[in-house]
Amino acid sequence: MEIFENYCIEQTEEGCFFAYLPHDPGCYAYGETREEACEELSNLTCEQGIDLHALTEWS
Numbered sequence: 327m328e329i330f331e332n333y334c335i336e337q338t339e340e341g342c343f344f345a346y347l348p349h350d351p352g353c354y355a356y357g358e359t360r361e362e363a364c365e366e367l368s369n370l371t372c373e374q375g376i377d378l379h380a381l382t383e384w385s
Contacts (some may be wrong), residue, residue: 333346334347335360342357343357353371354370
C-alpha cells in the first residue's frame with residue numbers, strides 16, 4: 327500500500343488497483359492500473375465536490 331498525503335492506493339489480490347481517501351471511507355475507486363485508479367478517484371472527488379488536487383500532490 328502506498329500512502330500519499332491524503333489518499334492511499336493498493337493493489338488487490340486480483341491485480342487491479344484500489345485508490346481511496348482514508349478520511350472518507352465512501353470515496354474510493356478501482357482501476358486496472360495505478361494511474362487509472364487515481365484518475366477515477368479524482369473524477370469521483372470532483373463529482374462529490376472534493377478537490378483531490380488541493381488535497382495532495384501527484385507524483
